Amino acid sequence: LGRNRASVRARNARLRAERARRRRQGPDADDQENDADNGEAQMHQSARDSRRRLSVSVTSSIGIGRRVPAFIGEFLTAATLVEQDEGEVVVAERVSCFERKWKSFAFSTCLLLVVLAVSLSVLLTELKDANEVELVMPPTDITSMQPSFSPSFNPRPTLEIVQTRGHVRCGLGSVTIESQAGFLLDLCRAVAAVLFGNPDSFVEVPVTAGTRFQQLNGRAVDLLLYGDTHTIEREVQERTTGSGFTFSSPYYYDGMAYFGNENLVECAEKQQRYDDCSPLLICAGQESTSHDFVQSSFPSDFLMVSSSLDEMTEMLWNDTCNVIATDRSYLLNLASSDENSDRKFIVGNMLLTKEPLAIVTRNNDREFSDIINWVVQALFYGEEQGLTKDLSLCQNYTNLTSHHVSDLNFMNAVYCVGNYGEIFDDYKNNRGMNQINDGATGMLYVTPFG
16 A cells, blocks of 8 residues: 555656646647656556555546545545646545445334334224223122212122111102002012011112113112013113123013004004004103014104103103003003093004013122012912911011021011012002913912922
């Protein structure tokens, strides 16, 4: 490399001398100039061959009295001499690693950004899915001592919670609560008689057709007595709560019928909606099996939805609708009411659905659900065995600290309130199929106690 620098200096000196000579000789020295140019080209070729290891290009302008600087290092390339009258010598500078490999750095950076973007997208998607799953999770099935629409944790059995509270909470319709009488209210009293030995140890909690299952699932009530039909769907996954519920033995077998104007009731039963039947407008309770049946039989413009039996009945009286659809047992009572004496509305002859009505409890406490079912069975048993209401045998518990099922007297349901027939005959005129089965007739079977 030292020899290369000396060679450059010698060549520059010869070039300066040759230019000075040509200026002194003038235009007559063209031939000599050509020879000098050829010599210069040969020197250029020699210089290029000797500096192949250099990696940076140095441009040197040749002028009189000027020197061409050279740098040592692996980053220098072959120096190229450019003849220029007023040229400047450009100094070669060291090139950094980033400047030499900027394309590789750029590619790596882009690839890293793509990987980060994909990872972030996957993470956000998983977080969103987790939040959606959390939002649609059904409420916890652990019972709570206080009524609440937001379930809270209470690991104690429902029997202990209810007995500690001192009363059972029955979900009832507003008509039953206002009248302080009725078949369903007596069923609630029978439950209280078994749990406490006192048929008056209960509280009526008003529920509606649209919210009753939510209130039960949210621990606002301990059981439902709203004339609820036992269906497989409700036992597995009731649609308004997403939870399953437990049903007692049916306390009444019913079916849906129509009630209203005689001609339009016939239209509804035959599912006709043209000509004379075009004014047909049917009211049905929200989230009821009657509503499901009418919805599957008629277009939506023939159906109106009510939030309760009271509202549905009022809609019929004020001509908002001209036919209502619900359990036939309710319609028979409605037909004999004072409000219908002038209207002459009739109950249809067709029983269009099967409605096994049962007491509903949450499905997280099998023991409490069994207790409610055994209360119903005790009422059947009392009628079958000819046992009737006898307050002298109505046992009022003196010790409720054990909270064991074995301490309960299920016959209190009969002795404190009455057997099934006594309760039923006080409020309903026609038992129909709701007879204790004697081997030939009746839908009510008594489960053997032992």
